[in-house]
């Protein structure tokens with residue numbers, strides 16, 4: 124009966140017949156994996172709490188460009204134009220040194236075994252846990268790409284001034300729906316953004332030299348002092364100013380009072396379409412429901428187009444192909 128095979132396909136915890144990722148992938152080949160990842164993360168996040176946010180974002184920017192294949196980690200080199208130069212990544216994406224450190228420790232303990240793509244997924248999960256967020260069973264077994272795609276990074280990662288319709292289109296292209304969109308945007312419960320990422324909302328939201336009317340007034344004034352009309356592009360502001368280092372549901376509560384930092388945050392509540400508005404309210408009211416969906420949506424995002432089997436390679440150094 125074919126149903127039998129479909130059931131087997133679920134061994135990865137998600138995803139049916141063609142899902143070959145599964146949580147125990149390194150159980151015998153690298154039993155120290157979790158301990159090594161967590162010990163490097165603990166130090167890095169203790170040193171700088173923001174690093175947790177940066178590592179969650181790194182996994183996202185990898186998965187949305189050419190799939191979860193560590194393409195984002197490749198530096199410029201023979202035949203490689205690094206994704207680090209793309210508009211969403213340039214002067215913004217960070218955490219590469221922490222990934223390097225995890226990889227170096229793993230190469231000592233279990234040489235040429237653990238992929239950089241899996242390290243990104245593990246670092247994202249560990250960063251959630253160490254910031255007070257949820258933990259989940261993480262399917263593993265991704266392999267690393269031999270290529271990068273600057274154009275995929277430029278074209279598939281949504282910009283911060285996106286409308287709700289744009290956001291749904293970007294996520295839909297990756298097989299993610301509006302439930303995933305709202306839950307994953309909840310990552311903005313931690314971390315910071317540059318002034319240039321939200322300046323348009325403060326000074327010229329609709330080409331009329333006026334601020335976004337969805338912005339609460341006092342919040343708007345405090346943002347203008349961090350982010351002047353001209354200059355200051357690299358000044359930083361928390362995405363969730365109430366608890367920027369704690370993974371919680373405050374992000375959604377702030378959206379309800381007009382205190383979302385990015386346009387792409389606020390439109391989850393205000394954009395027309397209904398469903399995302401309801402989800403923001405639900406997650407603001409119930410952190411448990413948010414955490415539950417976040418776990419599922421992170422697994423789903425982590426399953427975007429992985430390389431498995433004989434495809435790709437296990438890089439020795441995450442910054443270059445072997």
Ligand code: HEM
Nearest residue numbers: 176177180183215281282283307310314315316317320387
């Ligand atoms: C829904 C569409 C999204 C848009 C438009 C967006 C946009 C942005 C922007 C513009 C920044 C600030 C970058 C800077 O100014 O340097 C940012 C930061 C961040 N994003 Fe997103 N993002 C989105 C979804 C996501 C998703 C799905 C995740 C993770 C699953 C994520 C995780 C983060 C984190 C953790 C930060 C803070 C990073 C840090 O402090 O280093 N974002 N995002």
Ligand SMILES: [Ca+2]
Nearest residue numbers: 185188190194
């Ligand atoms: Ca990628």
